[in-house]
Amino acid sequence: MALIARYFFKNIKLLTQFMDTQSAIITGAGTGIGFEIAKQLAQRGINIILNDMDAEKAKSACQLINAAGGQCVALVGNASDYSFIQQLVESALHHFGTLDLAIANAGITTFGRFIDYTPIAFDSLVALNLKGTFF
Numbered sequence: 001m002a003l004i005a006r007y008f009f010k011n012i013k014l015l016t017q018f019m020d021t022q023s024a025i026i027t028g029a030g031t032g033i034g035f036e037i038a039k040q041l042a043q044r045g046i047n048i049i050l051n052d053m054d055a056e057k058a059k060s061a062c063q064l065i066n067a068a069g070g071q072c073v074a075l076v077g078n079a080s081d082y083s084f085i086q087q088l089v090e091s092a093l094h095h096f097g098t099l100d101l102a103i104a105n106a107g108i109t110t111f112g113r114f115i116d117y118t119p120i121a122f123d124s125l126v127a128l129n130l131k132g133t134f135f
């Protein structure tokens, strides 16, 4: 996890310098890679809208970032839901007046046999991995 986050930041460093990034949305950031990204961005002075569908994870992740001196707002919801994605954007504008970066980190990786795959599982994968990233 930390390795992936470190690799990500080697590459994003240049990007954030040039973009003068002030605020960012990160989906699925209550734990794991998304949380590491949120922490790293907050340490660089970037205001964070931290999303997770798990309320406890979102709340405690944001508390940790704010306790370390960052500016983080938690927004609980499903990152594959179009109207919720709009709420994320509106929340960034409301709290920070700008939105410069969106990281569609929440995603589904599935394993198993092709023959066992259900249409419902496929729909939720497309909704989060494609729609959630596109919109």
Ligand SMILES: NC(=O)c1ccc[n+]([C@@H]2O[C@H](COP(=O)([O-])OP(=O)(O)OC[C@H]3O[C@@H](n4cnc5c(N)ncnc54)[C@H](O)[C@@H]3O)[C@@H](O)[C@H]2O)c1
Pocket: 027, 028, 029, 030, 031, 032, 033, 034, 051, 052, 053, 054, 057, 077, 078, 079, 080, 105, 106, 107, 108, 109, 128
């Ligand atoms: N960990 C890896 O080695 C690895 C490798 C390749 C890709 N990925 C991808 O990177 C992303 C993050 O991986 P991770 O290991 O940190 O995952 P994780 O399971 O540790 O954390 C994912 C977080 O996203 C939240 N989440 C799940 N669905 C959501 C939704 N619809 N809306 C909002 N929040 C949601 C979960 O509650 C959880 O807190 C995932 O898309 C994963 O598929 C991970």
